[in-house]
Amino acid sequence: MRVLLIEDDELIAHGILAGLRAHGLIADAVSTASQGASAIANLHCDIVILDLGLPDEDGASLLARIRARGFSVPVLVLSARDTVEDRVALLRAGADDYLLKPFDLGELIARLHALARRVGGRSVDLIVAGPLCLDPAGGEVTLDGKPVSLSRREFALLAALLHARGRVLSAAQLKDRLYDFSEEIESNALSVHIHHLRRKLGPGLVETVRGMGYRFGSAGL
Incomplete structure (x- = not known):
């Protein structure tokens, strides 16, 4: 957020x-x-x-x-x-x-x-997508009921993708959700965070939409 x-x-x-x-x-x-x-x-x-x-x-x-x-x-x-x-x-x-x-x-x-x-449009904090559960307030993520350790950026990236509900977010939009305007952003920073998410939660978690950006790929869970 x-x-x-x-x-x-x-x-x-x-x-x-x-x-x-x-x-x-x-x-x-x-x-x-x-x-x-x-x-x-x-x-x-x-x-x-x-x-x-x-x-x-x-x-x-x-x-x-x-x-x-x-x-x-x-x-x-x-x-x-x-x-x-x-x-x-x-x-x-x-x-x-x-x-x-x-x-x-x-x-x-x-x-x-x-x-x-x-x-x-949620009555509780938890965001659930199949076996994946994200708790925005608690800063916790579980997969198949088991905790997954994510960095602050990885957590923010996952939350942004889940909130988008399948919509494609451009690289610029995702960076806007990961960094405040006082921070310098390395050119490959977003790619690194996406790589880490895929490694920890499954290769199909973040779907690349060529020429447009990224979206949550629930089929990869």
């Missing part, structure tokens, strides 16, 4: 990013509404965490603007505004969830996974 954090407090942003990455999530952060709008328009992100007190525009205004432009990415709002009226107004403006500051990191992570389940 790739998360975009829009938060102008550097200390808070650093702490949230560290927590998200420690839980295996790919996370980026920007500090202004204009940067946030640009990132939402140009980068793939699965969920946006939005602080309301931004220096160039109120977060609620940014939320209304991105919804008016047709962006449906789930948005979790962070705010110290704790009245019922504030929460109702933000939910009506297009927020998918609301978390009051200060908050517990564990609750934030749980809410992110709950939003991902909702978007994916």
Whole structure:
């Protein structure tokens, strides 16, 4: 799961990013509404965490603007505004969830996974494809009931393929789900991760679609 954090407090942003990455999530952060709008328009992100007190525009205004432009990415709002009226107004403006500051990191992570389940049409975290089972929250994968050890990138790659539900993802789209924009990506990095997945889970797990990209190949399980 790739998360975009829009938060102008550097200390808070650093702490949230560290927590998200420690839980295996790919996370980026920007500090202004204009940067946030640009990132939402140009980068793939699965969920946006939005602080309301931004220096160039109120977060609620940014939320209304991105919804008016047709962006449906789930948005979790962070705010110290704790009245019922504030929460109702933000939910009506297009927020998918609301978390009051200060908050517990564990609750934030749980809410992110709950939003991902909702978007994916699942009632539980587990994603099952034949004998393969992936637990996004727990960061665990099993094959025929036996645990499989995957690196953080391999896990993110497998999750992206499973979430795509058979759709082809280009190499650029997959890299977008594996790396935040502060990281340098070696030219063969994606090929290496795909090779490792095939070795650990079966050669038919990742199907190459010539000239287009890759998709989950359930027939190889």
